[in-house]
Amino acid sequence: MGAKSSKSRKRLGKKEYESLSAFRYALRRFLRFSEEAAEAVGLTPQQHQALLAIKGFPGRESVTNGELAERLQVRHHSVVGLVNRLEAQGLIARAQGESDRREVYINLTARGAELLERLTAAHQEELRHIAPQLGAILEGIE
Amino acid sequence: MGAKSSKSRKRLGKKEYESLSAFRYALRRFLRFSEEAAEAVGLTPQQHQALLAIKGFPGRESVTNGELAERLQVRHHSVVGLVNRLEAQGLIARAQGESDRREVYINLTARGAELLERLTAAHQEELRHIAPQLGAILEGIE
DNA sequence: TGATTTACGTCGCGGCACGACATATAATTG
DNA sequence: CAATTATATGTCGTGCCGCGACGTAAATCA
Numbered sequence: 001m002g003a004k005s006s007k008s009r010k011r012l013g014k015k016e017y018e019s020l021s022a023f024r025y026a027l028r029r030f031l032r033f034s035e036e037a038a039e040a041v042g043l044t045p046q047q048h049q050a051l052l053a054i055k056g057f058p059g060r061e062s063v064t065n066g067e068l069a070e071r072l073q074v075r076h077h078s079v080v081g082l083v084n085r086l087e088a089q090g091l092i093a094r095a096q097g098e099s100d101r102r103e104v105y106i107n108l109t110a111r112g113a114e115l116l117e118r119l120t121a122a123h124q125e126e127l128r129h130i131a132p133q134l135g136a137i138l139e140g141i142e
Numbered sequence: 143m144g145a146k147s148s149k150s151r152k153r154l155g156k157k158e159y160e161s162l163s164a165f166r167y168a169l170r171r172f173l174r175f176s177e178e179a180a181e182a183v184g185l186t187p188q189q190h191q192a193l194l195a196i197k198g199f200p201g202r203e204s205v206t207n208g209e210l211a212e213r214l215q216v217r218h219h220s221v222v223g224l225v226n227r228l229e230a231q232g233l234i235a236r237a238q239g240e241s242d243r244r245e246v247y248i249n250l251t252a253r254g255a256e257l258l259e260r261l262t263a264a265h266q267e268e269l270r271h272i273a274p275q276l277g278a279i280l281e282g283i284e
Numbered sequence: 285t286g287a288t289t290t291a292c293g294t295c296g297c298g299g300c301a302c303g304a305c306a307t308a309t310a311a312t313t314g
Numbered sequence: 315c316a317a318t319t320a321t322a323t324g325t326c327g328t329g330c331c332g333c334g335a336c337g338t339a340a341a342t343c344a
Contacts, residue, residue, distance in 0.1 A: 012259055012262055012263065014203070016262065016266065017194065017197045017198035017258075017262060018198045018199075018200055019198075020194060020198060020262055020265060020266065020269075021194050021195055021197070021198025021199065021213070022198070022200075023269070024191060024194060024195070025195070025213055025215075027169075028213075028214060028215040029215060031215075032215045044299070044300085046299085046300070046301095049166060052159065052162060052163050052166060053163055053166070053167070055159045055163070056159035056160045056161075056162060056163025056164070057160075057163065058160055058164075061156070064322080064323090065322070065323060065324090066321090066322065066323080071163070071167055071170075072170065073167075073170040073171060073173075073174045074300090074301065074302090075301070075302065075303090076322075076323070076324090077301090077302080077303090077323080077324065077325080078300070078301050078302070079323095080323070080324055080325085081299095081300070081301090081324095082300080084324095085299095097322090100309075100310070100321090100322085101308085101309060101310085102308065102309045102310070102321065102322045102323065103309095103321095103322065103323085104322080104323065104324095116159075117154055120154055120158065120159060120162055121154065123162060124158065124162065124283060127162075127165070127280070127283050127284075128283070128284055131280045131283070131284055134280065135277060135280065138269070138273045138276070138277065141266060141269050141270070141273070142269075142270055142273055186330075186331085188330090188331070188332095206291080206292090207291070207292060207293090208290090208291065208292080216331090216332065216333090217332070217333065217334090218291075218292070218293090219292080219293065219294080219332090219333080219334095220331070220332050220333070221292095222292070222293055222294085223293095223330095223331075223332090224331085226293095239291095242290090242291085242340075242341070243339085243340060243341090244290070244291045244292065244339065244340045244341070245291065245292085245340095246291080246292065246293095
């Protein structure tokens with residue numbers, strides 16, 4: 001039948017590209033908001049994400065290096081540098097694992113928690129604002 | 143009243159941090175998928191986003207440098223380097239603006255369009271897969 | 285026409301993610 | 315229990331990309 005290409009994949013029309021592009025645009029704008037909020041309190045975007053991943057880890061508020069890497073979706077040794085910079089700023093503290101002394105558990109300091117709280121409040125508000133829009137775009141893709 | 147801090151902001155409990163962190167985690171996993179899909183066809187993630195932003199621009203399939211910068215949420219001169227690399231790979235073509243000769247219009251070549259089509263199909267499928275999960279997390283934040 | 289604005293481009297820097305490799309501790313196994 | 319293997323963190327050097335500062339050309343305005 002009307003198969004134009006070798007693989008029998010669905011034809012993609014202008015509308016499909018526009019929907020996907022609109023989704024990425026909305027996403028980039030949210031991430032941009034987030035980047036600027038982080039910088040406004042003296043953090044890089046990645047440092048902010050690390051603090052959130054620690055405090056927001058399911059069931060705990062302390063994570064190992066490897067766990068943090070998984071939550072941030074980066075390699076473990078990328079986390080090392082990130083944690084070094086956060087430690088230098090006094091926003092997190094390292095503690096060697098008790099049962100397994102290879103592990104390093106990372107905790108927020110009071111100062112780290114305070115910065116994160118401010119950022120989190122701002123992000124909640126922004127997300128409440130854009131969530132309906134994001135949802136609408138996603139439905140256009142389905 | 144029970145105001146502990148100077149600013150009368152809402153108290154944030156463990157649950158709020160976990161919700162926001164879960165959202166960012168889901169987002170990072172999607173972006174990671176996207177990064178790997180792009181690399182699998184020989185593109186950097188940013189190059190893929192540029193192609194999508196061009197082909198998915200509302201009502202047109204050709205954009206100026208400045209428009210592209212806005213859609214990607216980066217500075218205009220960050221786009222210049224990106225477009226240079228895409229042009230070198232034969233994925234896009236530049237054309238000087240007709241009415242305003244300062245403008246540069248960027249179009250996809252056939253090869254650029256072909257790569258983008260493959261990536262777009264894969265992304266649609268992935269998004270259909272994770273959209274419900276993303277929606278559920280977002281409702282937990284509202 | 286001179287001054288200002290707009291659009292694109294160049295240059296060098298810094299942050300961060302990565303691959304390759306190193307070190308320390310734990311677990312396994314013969 | 316010594317030797318091996320697996321796991322967790324850390325070091326080093328590289329490359330991509332976004333940015334600020336600045337430059338150039340074309341359009342617009344006074």
